[in-house]
Amino acid sequence: MKENICTIPINDLFKPKNGCPICRMEEMLEETYVEFIVGDAMMEPNIRIETNKKGFCRRHFTKMFSAGQKLPNALIMESHLKAIAENILPPKAPSKPDKKVIEKINALRESCYVCERIDHDIHHLLATVFSEYQKSEEFQKLYREQPFICLNHYAYIMSDASGKRGIKGKFMKPFCEDTYNLTKNYISELQEDTSYFCSMFDYRNRGKDFGKSKDVIERNIEYLTKEQP
Numbered sequence: 001m002k003e004n005i006c007t008i009p010i011n012d013l014f015k016p017k018n019g020c021p022i023c024r025m026e027e028m029l030e031e032t033y034v035e036f037i038v039g040d041a042m043m044e045p046n047i048r049i050e051t052n053k054k055g056f057c058r059r060h061f062t063k064m065f066s067a068g069q070k071l072p073n074a075l076i077m078e079s080h081l082k083a084i085a086e087n088i089l090p091p092k093a094p095s096k097p098d099k100k101v102i103e104k105i106n107a108l109r110e111s112c113y114v115c116e117r118i119d120h121d122i123h124h125l126l127a128t129v130f131s132e133y134q135k136s137e138e139f140q141k142l143y144r145e146q147p148f149i150c151l152n153h154y155a156y157i158m159s160d161a162s163g164k165r166g167i168k169g170k171f172m173k174p175f176c177e178d179t180y181n182l183t184k185n186y187i188s189e190l191q192e193d194t195s196y197f198c199s200m201f202d203y204r205n206r207g208k209d210f211g212k213s214k215d216v217i218e219r220n221i222e223y224l225t226k227e228q229p
């Protein structure tokens with residue numbers, strides 16, 4: 001499972017030039033894991049132990065339900081409920097609120113098997129992005145040609161770039177410049193389009209064309225929010 005994802009050439013992931021490349025990677029990983037969970041993973045008891053422990057966020061339960069058959073979904077839920085009933089809830093009513101139980105439920109609420117696998121793989125893929133950037137001018141060009149990097153992934157990339165598997169020495173400056181431009185140029189474009197969009201509601205502009213500002217609200221949401229939980 002892990003091998004499949006790690007062997008996808010990073011160049012291929014950057015070629016489609018459609019939206020934020022890291023969002024695109026996340027979508028690809030998400031689709032792969034969701035299908036895996038309700039498919040091949042059904043035959044792997046080790047994965048079930050993990051998913052029983054971590055559970056899923058609402059987004060991923062919903063995606064699993066639409067991607068998979070009803071029975072695999074119900075079987076996953078059956079063993080997840082059993083794990084909660086046996087390992088998290090106390091066998092009988094407590095005489096006072098039990099802090100440990102509350103902590104366990106809060107931890108479960110914040111964890112999701114799919115989210116955690118995606119997060120793990122994204123760090124790995126970013127390390128590959130950094131190494132490719134330092135190895136190949138062709139990849140640097142491909143990186144610069146991305147339409148934009150969303151605000152969340154700007155922070156993600158920058159934080160990993162200074163990490164152990166990040167960007168080294170002389171490459172740091174051009175890399176930061178390229179990454180900054182990908183987010184900064186796009187925010188400028190959004191600002192311009194958003195102001196234009198607002199101005200279209202002035203009666204003096206009645207009948208004019210919204211032009212490329214027409215989907216600016218959708219584009220702002222895409223830029224400003226992380227779709228992943």
Ligand SMILES: [Zn+2]
Nearest residue numbers: 020023150153
């Ligand atoms: Zn993104």
Ligand SMILES: [Zn+2]
Nearest residue numbers: 057060112115
């Ligand atoms: Zn999730």
